[in-house]
Amino acid sequence: MTHRIAVIPGDGIGGEVVPAAIEVLEALDLGFEFVDGEAGDYVKEERGEALPQETYDLAAEADATLFGAAGETAADVILPLREAVDSFANVRPARAYPGVDAVKPETDLVFVRENTEGVYAGIEDDLTDDVTTLTRLITEDASRRIAEFGFEYAEENGFSDVTVAHKANVMRKTDGRFLDACEAVAAAGDYEYDEALMDALAMHLIMHPEDYGVVICPNLAGDMLSDLAAGLVGGLGLLPSANVGPDNALFEPVHGSAPDIAGEGIANPAAMILSAAMMLEHLGYGDEATRVRDAVTAVLEDGPRTPDLGGDATTADVTEAVLDAL
Amino acid sequence: MTHRIAVIPGDGIGGEVVPAAIEVLEALDLGFEFVDGEAGDYVKEERGEALPQETYDLAAEADATLFGAAGETAADVILPLREAVDSFANVRPARAYPGVDAVKPETDLVFVRENTEGVYAGIEDDLTDDVTTLTRLITEDASRRIAEFGFEYAEENGFSDVTVAHKANVMRKTDGRFLDACEAVAAAGDYEYDEALMDALAMHLIMHPEDYGVVICPNLAGDMLSDLAAGLVGGLGLLPSANVGPDNALFEPVHGSAPDIAGEGIANPAAMILSAAMMLEHLGYGDEATRVRDAVTAVLEDGPRTPDLGGDATTADVTEAVLDAL
Ligand SMILES: CC(C)[C@H](C(=O)O)[C@@H](O)C(=O)O
Numbered sequence: 001m002t003h004r005i006a007v008i009p010g011d012g013i014g015g016e017v018v019p020a021a022i023e024v025l026e027a028l029d030l031g032f033e034f035v036d037g038e039a040g041d042y043v044k045e046e047r048g049e050a051l052p053q054e055t056y057d058l059a060a061e062a063d064a065t066l067f068g069a070a071g072e073t074a075a076d077v078i079l080p081l082r083e084a085v086d087s088f089a090n091v092r093p094a095r096a097y098p099g100v101d102a103v104k105p106e107t108d109l110v111f112v113r114e115n116t117e118g119v120y121a122g123i124e125d126d127l128t129d130d131v132t133t134l135t136r137l138i139t140e141d142a143s144r145r146i147a148e149f150g151f152e153y154a155e156e157n158g159f160s161d162v163t164v165a166h167k168a169n170v171m172r173k174t175d176g177r178f179l180d181a182c183e184a185v186a187a188a189g190d191y192e193y194d195e196a197l198m199d200a201l202a203m204h205l206i207m208h209p210e211d212y213g214v215v216i217c218p219n220l221a222g223d224m225l226s227d228l229a230a231g232l233v234g235g236l237g238l239l240p241s242a243n244v245g246p247d248n249a250l251f252e253p254v255h256g257s258a259p260d261i262a263g264e265g266i267a268n269p270a271a272m273i274l275s276a277a278m279m280l281e282h283l284g285y286g287d288e289a290t291r292v293r294d295a296v297t298a299v300l301e302d303g304p305r306t307p308d309l310g311g312d313a314t315t316a317d318v319t320e321a322v323l324d325a326l
Numbered sequence: 327m328t329h330r331i332a333v334i335p336g337d338g339i340g341g342e343v344v345p346a347a348i349e350v351l352e353a354l355d356l357g358f359e360f361v362d363g364e365a366g367d368y369v370k371e372e373r374g375e376a377l378p379q380e381t382y383d384l385a386a387e388a389d390a391t392l393f394g395a396a397g398e399t400a401a402d403v404i405l406p407l408r409e410a411v412d413s414f415a416n417v418r419p420a421r422a423y424p425g426v427d428a429v430k431p432e433t434d435l436v437f438v439r440e441n442t443e444g445v446y447a448g449i450e451d452d453l454t455d456d457v458t459t460l461t462r463l464i465t466e467d468a469s470r471r472i473a474e475f476g477f478e479y480a481e482e483n484g485f486s487d488v489t490v491a492h493k494a495n496v497m498r499k500t501d502g503r504f505l506d507a508c509e510a511v512a513a514a515g516d517y518e519y520d521e522a523l524m525d526a527l528a529m530h531l532i533m534h535p536e537d538y539g540v541v542i543c544p545n546l547a548g549d550m551l552s553d554l555a556a557g558l559v560g561g562l563g564l565l566p567s568a569n570v571g572p573d574n575a576l577f578e579p580v581h582g583s584a585p586d587i588a589g590e591g592i593a594n595p596a597a598m599i600l601s602a603a604m605m606l607e608h609l610g611y612g613d614e615a616t617r618v619r620d621a622v623t624a625v626l627e628d629g630p631r632t633p634d635l636g637g638d639a640t641t642a643d644v645t646e647a648v649l650d651a652l
């Protein structure tokens with residue numbers, strides 16, 4: 001069966017790392033049909049909107065989407081795209097690689113971030129000239145769904161530690177609801193987990209990342225904690241992610257469009273290629289996913305390095321090396 | 327002029343580190359009048375409420391308050407106490423000390439956290455059995471006030487880097503308001519600063535803390551980022567904090583009541599003694615504040631160490647050493 005893959009490079013280095021990932025996927029010869037879509041700052045300039053309806057529809061109707069990055073319009077592009085694929089879970093593995101300088105080389109974490117609500121529900125009001133409010137939304141359904149996903153993910157991927165992040169001592173009803181839902185799902189599925197206040201967790205993750213495995217988080221906490229973990233493993237250039245829905249998904253690096261280095265051909269394609277590996281896994285190509293991951297790991301260990309990892313290789317050099325290692 | 331200091335040790339190690347700080351203050355012989363107040367889990371058990379009105383009033387009417395920590399009831403105790411002293415700014419210095427194992431020894435940061443609103447405004451509703459909301463509040467007045475405080479603090483304390491943390495790409499109106507207020511204050515006072523998305527900032531602080539100085543934050547971001555910084559410098563046992571209002575203030579360590587080691591006499595008193603030093607500074611005893619800070623620094627460098635820093639000294643040993651070093 002041919003899979004139709006929407007390809008949305010976006011802005012800046014998105015346009016450099018997405019083609020690298022496509023090269024790797026094409027080398028596997030799985031007969032994917034790649035269909036390009038446009039989004040980002042440059043589209044907004046040309047057409048007045050960062051995410052044209054046709055790109056939204058493309059992602060919604062594809063079997064999976066590869067997304068690069070967007071610039072100033074990032075939120076206008078990625079938040080609707082995550083919704084287009086109906087993704088409720090944002091899965092962000094953060095692991096250190098042998099050979100890559102990491103603040104904490106023992107890091108091997110996966111953040112399972114609720115992807116639909118919390119402060120991202122985006123309900124804001126200017127009550128007066130001086131008073132502005134945002135409504136943070138937490139529902140039972142979304143909380144249970146992410147908890148189920150997270151516990152199952154941990155089990156399937158061999159993680160014994162599951163932590164639920166929250167701030168229920170302050171956000172008593174909303175994070176209390178989130179926590180209760182996790183507890184109910186754990187009880188029903190006989191899963192074990194710990195809960196942790198997100199502030200204390202931030203500290204512990206830095207001091208002892210080895211004590212943690214899968215971290216189930218409300219939306220914004222997942223955003224912050226996964227970037228924190230990027231700091232532990234040597235930067236955003238290494239973190240892939242999956243936005244997973246019931247029958248569609250979008251894969252993107254955690255990094256942004258990096259305007260400072262865009263156009264120089266020196267962006268690290270690792271996070272994007274690893275995102276493509278997550279897509280392979282998701283589409284049922286587990287062996288191919290492993291091959292890609294192993295190739296990237298080998299190149300990170302002793303292949304050419306882009307400047308973010310202290311080397312002077314180009315995106316093309318690294319991609320070439322990954323292709324050779326496949 | 328005699329200062330009346332409210333002393334609220336609270337639960338767990340609060341009852342061990344607060345007396346240590348008082349010993350140090352008494353050695354300075356400044357004629358403070360210390361008045362004890364009760365709060366915490368043990369008070370709730372005895373009287374049904376964690377923070378009796380008389381303790382609230384004590385803090386409200388004192389010249390300054392020293393608070394230790396509370397256990398399960400932490401939020402019920404500390405949030406009203408911060409309000410009792412009318413504190414709008416939570417100042418949290420996080421610096422590494424020579425001799426103390428730190429993930430990032432070059433860390434020297436001060437978080438200036440908005441202390442009255444954001445998600446801490448605490449307005450929550452169960453809309454239905456399944457849907458819960460929290461109203462995050464950002465006002466022009468509170469945002470300007472914390473910005474003014476933060477910029478002035480940076481200037482007075484010789485920090486050249488000021489960063490405003492936000493997530494205005496998602497929380498457009500609320501953090502947009504926060505950001506606009508900071509911009510207006512900076513323009514009026516001719517202050518320089520950078521702004522940073524709080525997720526990206528979490529990563530950068532871990533990788534390059536030396537690039538940052540004072541970080542002005544909305545309430546919850548300040549909570550998380552300061553704990554993150556604790557992770558960089560060797561743990562919460564080292565972070566003091568001040569809750570500052572127009573004419574009153576409360577000083578507390580960033581750590582909690584640590585029930586796991588409470589009662590053993592091995593809690594690290596450094597954060598609490600450093601909080602007392604912040605109080606001295608605040609009350610106009612700048613020289614004495616420096617003496618206390620220098621003494622703690624000397625002891626951390628080559629004095630006895632409590633177990634959290636890898637030693638086997640007791641709270642009393644460390645306090646004794648600080649007194650000797652004064
Ligand atoms: C661009 C922004 C809306 C996005 C988010 O907050 O989710 C980004 O920070 C991320 O983590 O993918």
Ligand SMILES: CC(C)[C@H](C(=O)O)[C@@H](O)C(=O)O
Nearest residue numbers: 169170199400401404549580
């Ligand atoms: C106990 C809790 C309410 C408090 C907070 O969130 O402010 C604590 O985490 C802190 O940082 O002092």
